[in-house]
Amino acid sequence: MNKLDVTEAIILLKKEKSLTWEGIAGAINMSPVWTTSACLGMNSCSEEIADKLVEYIGLPSEAKAALMAYPTKEWDKSIPQDPLIYRLYEVVGVYGETLKEVIQEKFGDGIMSAIDFSMEVDKEECSKGDRVILTLNGKFLPYKSW
Template sequence: MDKLEMRHTLLAAKARKQMNWEQIGKAVGMSPVWVASACYGMNSASDDVAHKIADVLGVDKEVADALTTFPTKAWDEAIPQDPFIYRLYEVVGVYGETLKDVVQEKFGDGIMSAIDFTMEVDKIEDPKGDRVLLTLSGKFLPYKAW
């Protein structure tokens, strides 16, 4: 089973079970954001976690095995049409150079890791309209000179 078939199987099972990522993450003892990313095929799970996900969603061993395979982290390079995803592109387009400059002033010349990385999604209730809080936490990796 490839990652695309795995993704379709897992998302169908999630819908059939009427579960959300928070519930699935809690059931397997992992971050709901990370579990969603693994189910979408962008991360690989350990054998233990893959089987927990498969058990929670009621899918077979073939799906669990696909969860353990290393992904090719590629995506469509076209500008996304989905409004939520497009807005994230917009944030990076408008603030990307600013964030890079501010981070490099604080840390030096380098990048934020997306490997040694965590992300949280929280809802902040606000009388003017609820807010989305995205917390991205990546290890700073300095560039080396040699």
């Protein structure tokens, strides 16, 4: 099995067994965001985590190797059509330069790591419509001169 095969199997079993990302993450003692990303093929699992996923979700044993394989992190470079993904794309398009300016003013010339990184998704109930709270937490990596 490759990562795509495993992702498809996970999606089918998740639906068939009425599992949630939150529940799967709890079963393997990892965050829901990281767990979802790993299940969608964008992160690699340790052997211990791969074993737990295979057992909890009910994946074939061949899925373990694919879950542990290092991913090629690529995505379609066209403008996303899914409304939720498009809105995140739009946020970066509208506020990307602003974020770059503010981050570099506070930290200096560099970037926010997507490797030494964590993310949380929270819900805030509001009478005018519930709010989505995204927390992106990445290590600052200064550019070096040589």
